[in-house]
Amino acid sequence: MKKLLTSDVYQVRSSYMLDLTGYKTVLQLYQPLIGMEATALYLTLNSELDQMTLTKSPSLISRLCKLSGFSLNSLQESFDKLEAVGLVCSYVKQTNDNRYLFDLKMPLSPQEFINHQILDRLLKDRLKDEYEKTIAIFQTYNVNLNDYQEMTASFTDVFEIHHHEKNILKEKKYKQKIQNSIENSYDLTLFYQGIENLQLSKKMFDQEDEKIIQQLGILYHINALDMQDLVKQSMIENHLNSRLLAQNCRNYYDLKMPEKFTEVFHKQSPLLQSEKQGESSLQKHIYYLENISPYDLLKDKTGGKEPLKRDLQVVESVLTTLQLEPGVVNVLIETTLQKCNQSLPKNFIEALGSQWKRKKIKTVQEAIEEGKAYLKYQNQQHHDWDDFTKDIQIVSQEKSTADNIDEDALAMLEKYD
Structure with a gap:
């Protein structure tokens, strides 16, 4: 909008x-x-x-x-x-x-919501142990119909159609419940192309099957070609087993997690890159950070090995939530690794990233200057604290009583206040 x-x-x-x-x-x-x-x-x-x-x-x-x-x-x-x-x-x-x-x-x-692969999964994640209690609100009492005799009127019991007369009885147009379907954003055209090679046919899938495929495709970011194989694995006697498909999609997502970040991590913004590499080591490093994706930077930091899933999730959160430039995120990664003993704590990197977002840091050079200033400040704080503790130890050793702090110790405390 x-x-x-x-x-x-x-x-x-x-x-x-x-x-x-x-x-x-x-x-x-x-x-x-x-x-x-x-x-x-x-x-x-x-x-x-x-x-x-x-x-x-x-x-x-x-x-x-x-x-x-x-x-x-x-x-x-x-x-x-x-x-x-x-x-x-x-x-x-x-x-x-x-x-x-x-x-x-x-x-x-309520039933459509519960059967919706995306909305129901999100609701479970949000409510956790309150989910079952909430769903129970909409459950109806199941009646045993064995002792009942059905007396529902059929269409022909109510309507009589005269094809050759001018006034033909028409069915009433009852109020329609119209929804704007989420799953419509997942195009099945590509999915149906080539499924014959997997010995599948479009006739095997009804509207409910298609809806499940679309919802799971959106939920787990599965493209149409990969979805073909997952659907093939989920067919039982030429019918799609929706539960098996959901399980296969979850397994696929967990197995292929690093590949799922392609759109987030494998891109680098061309807008804020240097046109050529400078001669100084700083200029070379700026050029490097401007032209490498956050994913490849993490890969470099691990000696060419696939980045950890947890680290990718942390960086994904920064990229999508704070919407910092990829080059700036690269500097954020390096600063965090240097400060946090080569680890990427989620709370730390998000807090520092939020600070840079408020300061409107957009270029790699600005981010490097900000990172250096932060690390210098943190190191100074650490040295001041070390000096403080050393001085207090000296004062304590020189005084014969530990019950009272004399004027020298108070002066020392004031010095580091």
Whole structure:
């Protein structure tokens, strides 16, 4: 979504009115993922719908800020989260003032949510031991139907179709529950190309199978060609076993973890690189850090061996969360290794990276200067502390009593205060 302004105009529409089940689903299942603010925004937008037309007259974004109590930034973040989980589709019309249309989507049913490979996995990770208790809210009582006789009316019991008459009875168009599907972003076209070579056919897969394949492909970042092999391994009597596929995808992800960071670690920004290598050792090192990816730098540091999965995850967090330049991250890696005895503690590197982000460090040279200043300060602090402890030991040895600290010791303490 474009950056919102208070002077922008927005309108809300929907294809349904949120019912009690949908309301509970949003609060109990979606809220742990998107947070309280995004949930409140979704419910606020629903409350503005006219019950007859399911639309709202145009208003200024400033009204939405006042209703929700959110800043523009909070409002923007909440909309992004709602769009990401498929609860809102946003459209903009370019005029003198931007005119936004927020199309509210129906939340998945509780069963659809639980069967969703991505959303359900995220919910489990977020709720942990509270997951089962939350899911139990939506479980229904299972009735033994053996003692019952079915009396459901069939289609022909209700409708009579006359093909040759002018007025043909048509089925009522009931309110549709429309969702903006997350899995649509995973294209199955490439998946179906060449599956004949694996003795598979498109006819073997129904819509549910395709949805599972798409969800697992997005969740574990598996491309369509690799997914073909995993699906082949998960076929039992020419039918896709979804549980086996999920297990195979998890195993593949764990085994191929270093390769999964290709998009994050194997790239280096060309915008802030030197055109040529300098003559001094510092210039050569700057050129090196500007032209090597964080992944290859970690590989160099381990003597050409594959970087540890834990180290890759730490650096991935810095790259994606703080969005520092890859060259700056390289300096951050070197500074952390030097300070922390050749290890990459997650808390340390994220804290130092956050400091550099606030200082707007964008080039390798700026990062090197900042890293040197930090290490020099830390070393000075260490030496001062060593001097302090030595002086205190001397004072303690010269005094006959340890119960009272005399004026010399107090003066020494003041010196290092």
